Amino acid sequence: MGEREDYQADDTLDLEVPSAPPPDASGDFGSLNEPSFIGEIPWHEARRGPMVIALAGGKGGAGRSLLAANVGLFLASLGREVIVADLDPAGANLHTYLGVEPLLLSFGALLRGGTRPQLERISGMSLWLCRAPRPLTASPVDPLREETLEMALNSEADIVILDMGAQHDDLTLDQFLSADLGVLVTLPDSAAVERAYAFLRTALYRRILHGSDEPAVIARALLNADHVNQLETPTALIEALSGVHPNAASAIRARLMAFTPKILMNRCRARADRELEAGMISALRRLWGINAEGLGGGDHDDIAHESTRKRRPVMLAYPGSTLGGEVERLSRRLLALLNAGVERA
Amino acid sequence: MSGLNLYERLEIDPGASDDEVRRAYKRLTQLFSPSGVVCYGLYRAEEIKALLEDFKAAYETLVDPERRRRYDQQLYPQGHPSARAAEAVKRGPPRPALPADPLSLLDLPQDAVIDGPVLAMVRQLCQVPLAEIAERTKISMFTLRCIEEPRYADLPAPVYLRGFLKQIATLLHLDGDRVVREYMHGVERWQKARKKARW
Secondary structure, three states: OOHHHHHHHHHHHHHOOOOOOOOOHHHHHHHHHHHHHHHHOOOOOOOOOOOEEEEHHHHHOHHHHHHHHHHHHHHHHHHOEEEEEEOOOOOOHHHHHHHOOOOOOOOHHHHOOOOOOOEEEOOEEEEOOOOOOOOOOOOOOHHHHHHHHHHHHOOEEEEEEEEEEOOHOOOOOOOHHOOOOEHHHHHHHHHHHHHHHHHHHHHHHHHHHHHOHHHHHHHHHHHHHOOOOOHHHHHHHHHHHHHOOHHHHHHHHHHHHHHEEEEEEOOOOOHHHHHHHHHHHHHHHHHOOOEEEEEEOOEEEOOOHHHHHHHHHHHOOOOOOOHHHHHHHHHHHHHHHHHHHHHOO | OOOOOOOHHHOOOOOOOHHHHHHHHHHHHHHHHOOOOOOOOOHHHHHHHHHHHHHHHHHHHOHHHHHHHHHHHHOOOOOOHHHHHHHHHHHOOOOOOOOOOOHOOOOOOOOOOOOOOHHHHHHHHHHOOOOHHHHHHHOOOHHHHHOOOOOOOOOOOHHHHHHHHHHHHHOOOHHHHHHHHHHHHHHHHHHHHHHHHHH
């Protein structure tokens, strides 16, 4: 009997996504009437390998890197094999939050460029930095960033945390959409909330209207013909679409329902700040019909400043602080959501 | 919005109390205010206006018992699905409606003043348990007992006490001003007596 219990316990702890897709994967959308082409979009494929948490969007300085670093440390302390990858092309500073020395590049190194990500190990957690010298080009495609991402996604880790940065480029959007948890970190102020909506708008467009598959093409054609901007919201679009092409309409609706970004309102100071998360989710549901989910805002703590200034990670130097508690709570919530996702699959 | 029923619009349970309806309306009008943060960068001015009008319409229907009853009938022809409604059924038949002037039923002498014991008598006559008053007014059971006994020494400061008395009076269909005036008179008499005793 003991044997059997052990076996079950192991089973629930196993974080890997089952390698074979469940036999009736298409039945997921049964209530939404078929669509067969839904399986064609790449981010819907049953993925093998590590679970992915992508922190993206919002505004610079919202706290993505600090949270990525410390959530990574906490999950590693629970015994998970964790990789935290810094994929922020602009403000790649994850190493600072973990006390890793900065990279001082010579002009010669800048000229020659580099191709390998830097791999570090801190308190049982892997830190992957793509901060080797980049070739001096203005190309929007960053081979080093792509390679680091590719390596992380194909690694043996249990959990990969991607710190994507605040910009809206294709790589960031695709990771936000395909990750097990796409987390948008924002702040309780107008500028950050506006940026968050802007990011979600772009991500939603990419999720439901981008690509060369039939529903997306039909929907875009309809939008192109809409010269008076009547089809302002996804709901209006789907309604119009269902008159012309019911299959495409239900495919788009299924994608809309599958778009469940997680929102984290960071650094709350007042009660009104904490209510903003629920407010944003309500506003998004009413206007776009999407089901965003709140992670339960984090409180402001001056220890973040102290930790960054002294380059000592919160979870190692100040684990008993308010912020340490917030990180722990957030980590457990993320873990619960990841496990729930596995059970659903 | 068009697909949502009035309860969904206000983000409340179909069994929500009047108070919950009021609070939900207040919360939403504050959240979705044109000068707030929630709508910034997502809604146009006219969309916010439409949203607020929707909230108002939903609120006005749901706080009016008669209109809410008619709306519920139309929304749930098979009966109300609310868990609270089921709970109310479990609790047994509703008690008879409160009399319009409970004091007249008490057989009090002509010059009687309203004090703690009178309030307790009215409450028992109306078959309202103390716990229900506590639940509906959010006044603690301890304070309510102190008011009824009356244990003057343990009462809250007069400024709070007046508010509490008014709330209790409203629940028991009493004249709030009269209750406050006569009860507070008793409190003042007690205070004077205590001062004298000290000297």
